[in-house]
Amino acid sequence: MAGIFGPANDQVAVRMKILVDADACPVIPEIIDVAREFTIPVTLVSNYCHDMEKYEDVASVVTVDKEADAVDLAVANLTVSGDIVVTQDYGLAALALGKRANAISPRGSIFSEHNIEYLLHKRHISREQRKRGIRTRGPKRMTVEDRRKFIRNLRSLIQVTP
Secondary structure, three states: OOEOOEOOOOOOOOOOOEEEEOOOOOOHHHHHHHHHHHOOOEEEEEEOOOOOHHHOOOOEEEEEOOOOOHHHHHHHHHOOOOOEEEOOOHHHHHHHHHOOOEEEOOOOOEEOOOOHHHHHHHHHHHHHHHHOOOOOOOOOOOOHHHHHHHHHHHHHHHHHOO
């Protein structure tokens, strides 16, 4: 018999949430819109230099120090199996995948065990090149198509996640 607090026999109904590495995330409004559509809670994690107050009515906002990797560690600590993590950081994506969560970039690329090792290796090579003074390219400008791809792939992750 189910009690007023959820399923019987001590099973806990785990609810998916969307966790966002929000420091430089260009698709926060899109995340909020899709989350509303599916009634999924959103947690935005950023350092104190970013103003997330405007989202406090529609999302949980977690603010951390400006230390290196503080946002990534906070997102990783909040992530559980079945969640969706939105990040541009391959290392954080790998941590999310390790927790059996899903990870997607703001451009709509879905991270998986099939591509994460390659992406981490590519990041390492670029870092080594920069150390040697070789200039590497930054990301291209976000396009309308990037935003559409993100929305489409975020919806598909939500619909296939048990």
